Amino acid sequence: MRGYVANSAGIRYGVGLMQKRHIMGFVRNALGLDPPPSPDEPTVENRFHPWDQSPSPDLRERAATIRALAKCPVTGQEINYTCPISGIPTHHSREAWEKDIDYQQSKRPEILKKVNIYEHDLRSGRPFPEFDFPLDQDFDRMVNLTNWDLFFYTRGFYSMDTEFQLAASTKMLSYPITIGSVLHQFSPYSLNPKGPISLEGLKSLAALRYTLYPEQNRRVVSTAKDSPLRIFILGARAEAQLPGHVWKQLQFMFPETQMELHFVGPESHFDRNKRDYVHSSTPIVRRVDETLSFIYHTDFFHVLHEAQDFFPYDPYTDIFFCFHPGFAAPESRENWMGKTMEALLETKCAIFTTGFNEADLKRDMAAVVDTYGKELDMLMEPSHNVFGSTKWELNDMNPQQVYQFNMYMAGFRGKRYHAIEV
Numbered sequence: 001m002r003g004y005v006a007n008s009a010g011i012r013y014g015v016g017l018m019q020k021r022h023i024m025g026f027v028r029n030a031l032g033l034d035p036p037p038s039p040d041e042p043t044v045e046n047r048f049h050p051w052d053q054s055p056s057p058d059l060r061e062r063a064a065t066i067r068a069l070a071k072c073p074v075t076g077q078e079i080n081y082t083c084p085i086s087g088i089p090t091h092h093s094r095e096a097w098e099k100d101i102d103y104q105q106s107k108r109p110e111i112l113k114k115v116n117i118y119e120h121d122l123r124s125g126r127p128f129p130e131f132d133f134p135l136d137q138d139f140d141r142m143v144n145l146t147n148w149d150l151f152f153y154t155r156g157f158y159s160m161d162t163e164f165q166l167a168a169s170t171k172m173l174s175y176p177i178t179i180g181s182v183l184h185q186f187s188p189y190s191l192n193p194k195g196p197i198s199l200e201g202l203k204s205l206a207a208l209r210y211t212l213y214p215e216q217n218r219r220v221v222s223t224a225k226d227s228p229l230r231i232f233i234l235g236a237r238a239e240a241q242l243p244g245h246v247w248k249q250l251q252f253m254f255p256e257t258q259m260e261l262h263f264v265g266p267e268s269h270f271d272r273n274k275r276d277y278v279h280s281s282t283p284i285v286r287r288v289d290e291t292l293s294f295i296y297h298t299d300f301f302h303v304l305h306e307a308q309d310f311f312p313y314d315p316y317t318d319i320f321f322c323f324h325p326g327f328a329a330p331e332s333r334e335n336w337m338g339k340t341m342e343a344l345l346e347t348k349c350a351i352f353t354t355g356f357n358e359a360d361l362k363r364d365m366a367a368v369v370d371t372y373g374k375e376l377d378m379l380m381e382p383s384h385n386v387f388g389s390t391k392w393e394l395n396d397m398n399p400q401q402v403y404q405f406n407m408y409m410a411g412f413r414g415k416r417y418h419a420i421e422v
Contacts, residue, residue, distance in 0.1 A: 042126060042164040047117040050087040056123040063089055065396050073400055074100050086112030090399050103400070111402050114163075115394045121164045130158045130165040131172075133245055136252050143253060145181050145188050147386060155252075167391035174389040174406045175239045176250035179231060179321060181387050182352055182411075184253060185209055188386045201379030201411055204350040207316045212254050228258040228293075232310075232320045234301050234340075236263035239323055241270050244288040251292045262295045264304065269296040283309075302339035305346070313347040320344060322353040323406060324360075328367035337371055345375055345414030352411040354385060356403035365410050380411030 049055060051063035063082075070079050072092035081097055083090040086109050091097040103109065134156040137143060144150040148170060152160055160166045181187055183205070191197050197205070211229060233239055240263040251259050263269070271278045277298075284296040297304055304310060310318075326332040327341075344351055355361025361382050368376070389405040 042117075042121045042124065042162060044113075044117055047120045047124065047164070048087060048113070049116070049120055050082050051116065052082055052089065054120065056120065058123065059119060062396055066399050069397055070399055072096050073103070079399070083109060083112065085109040087116045088112050088394070088399055108400060108402065111392055112394070112399070115392045115402060118164065118167045118391050122168060128168060130160060130169045132158055133249060134252075136255055143184070143186070145184055145186055145386070147188075148390070151177065151387075155249075163390070167389075170387075171389045171391040171405060172242060172246050173249060174387055175242065175323060176247050177387040178354065178385055178406050178409065179319075179352075180250045180253040182380075182409075183208055183212060183319070185213060189380065189383070192381075196381040196383035196410075198378050198380065200377040200413070200416075201350075204315060204379055204411075204413060208319060208350065211316050212257050214256060227314070227317045228260045229254075230260050230262060230310075230318045232262045232264060232301075232318065234320060234322045234344075235265045235325050235336075236268040236323075237265065239263070240268045240294075240296065244286075244292070244294070247294075248288060248292060258291050260293050260295055262297060262310075264297045264299075264301050266298060266300065269298050300335070300340060302343040305343035306339075313349050315349050318347065318349045320347070320349060320351040322351065324356060325353055325364065327353070327364035333367065337367060341368065341372060345372060348414045348416050350379055350411060350413050352380065352409060354388075354406040355382075355408045355410075356405070358382065358384075358408050360403075361408040361410055365412075368412065375415055376412045377415050378410075378412050380409065382408055382410040385409040 049059075051059045052067075054060050054063070066089045067079050070089075071077065072079055072090075074096040075092045077092045079089045079092060081091045081093050082088065083097060090103070090112070091100060097103075137155065141154060141156075144154040148166065149160075151157075157169075158165075160169060182189065187205075189195050189197050191199070191202055208229075211227075247261060251257070266279065267277045269278055269280065269284055270276070279298045280296070284298070286294040286296070288294065297309070325336055327336045353361070353364060355364060365382055385406050385408055388407040392402050392404060395401040395403070
């Protein structure tokens, strides 16, 4: 009877088959031959399917949503035609698709194709070894924050050999590593004029790094070093649903620091059992381990600020992030540009915000500066975020609109020193 063994996933393999594979592997290595590609290995060819004929029910449903709600950019009518290049419904008819010269001559069809293949890859059922994140950083290894490739290499991540692996992992890691890249002593963002950080920005980051690197400040006594770093994420939604081991990658960058992540907003806590966002009159606390805690506040920031729930604020231990807030967007401007922004500026702590692209971020910052320009200091001029997501996303309401998470970033804070007339 043939013998069997089980691998770590519990899948059984015949011993004879395993021996044959080992022999064939030895022969290939001896001859310098590459191993045969796995049928599970993602490629553009095996991940491309028109969405309305997709093997994934989710993507067939998204195609139906586009057809029902989006409008053709040429005719203004409903969308009934699937672009043969991207496999995504984009126009009313083939004639409209052919007439759309701007679309044909742009990079959008190829970018939409990437949206297509990335979404199919995530639903393919293949193994995702890129999600096996490394644990704490060895003290004899330094993190390099020049770009994603060097970060992955110096942190000991799984080798990201394909665009599929890079897209899947950077979408999850963009939030924690964006925060880490701003705070780290070897941040890729330098002082003006070579970099986007202003002098006031350097002051704010120096205060935070004083707390993050206590071993460099042992001669100075400070209560800030005994307090956890509080990272406030306002308007939290998707980022509040990331697993603890993803956010732990941020804490691994600062191994001697205790961190509290405060997710603030009506949609900051999603109950997976109820499959809905829940509201709580008291903070919901989830402890990942002794160095990292999640605290969910299911109300607007200005309400909690007025109740003094977060007082006192400390520029040495507190920092704010707003990921894609839509300060200037018609549907969200009213929520942000009144009491919430006034409360944020009153904290006098550093505030960083991101956008889907350069134009999106600059619109948001223009709205803030035009309204509160005399009451704030710029900490970081709008610039490309080194750790933006590489995965392309699609707006189902407008399939011509593609974007990537956290592609641009800027920073500001409430003015600490007001001019005095003499």
